[in-house]
Amino acid sequence: MSAKSIGALSRGRDRLIPWALAAAGVLLAAGLSLPVLRVDKFFIFSDRFSIIDSLIALVRSEEYFLFTVIFAFTVVLPVTKLIYAARLWAVIDVDDPRFARTLGIIDTLGKWSMLDVLLLAIVVASIKMSVVGDAHANPGLYLFSGAIITSMLSLHWLKVAGDRLRRDLSGR
Numbered sequence: 423m424s425a426k427s428i429g430a431l432s433r434g435r436d437r438l439i440p441w442a443l444a445a446a447g448v449l450l451a452a453g454l455s456l457p458v459l460r461v462d463k464f465f466i467f468s469d470r471f472s473i474i475d476s477l478i479a480l481v482r483s484e485e486y487f488l489f490t491v492i493f494a495f496t497v498v499l500p501v502t503k504l505i506y507a508a509r510l511w512a513v514i515d516v517d518d519p520r521f522a523r524t525l526g527i528i529d530t531l532g533k534w535s536m537l538d539v540l541l542l543a544i545v546v547a548s549i550k551m552s553v554v555g556d557a558h559a560n561p562g563l564y565l566f567s568g569a570i571i572t573s574m575l576s577l578h579w580l581k582v583a584g585d586r587l588r589r590d591l592s593g594r
Contacts (some may be wrong), residue, residue: 453566
């Protein structure tokens, strides 16, 4: 851990930030692997699928563009955001110019955080409006949404702690 990183300089409840980031990671992994939806078709057949199952099915059906978009927004962006946050917490000094740059990257990634949850909500709504089937949210959807919300809150907390520490260092 760097001597002037948020992790080294923080005190009190700010020391819980890495635990919140870890919780977001665990929720993300569970949300990606557990079923997010149960789709009932013709009131007889029922399918449950996770985000990972859906990604595999898209590759098998050669829907590469759709696979790329969903993979980028549901896996790559959230994982990248958590990695950058962990790096910001432990490695980058708060008075280093890379600190503001990394924080900017995290902010940019954060703007796209809820897009994947919105896409899932649109899928549920469209299936529910169809005459052929019905969709029901499963635990994976709630865990995935919880991961996104937990990471957003953790990143805001990290940003506030970093800004406070930067002010404290510049005032010394």
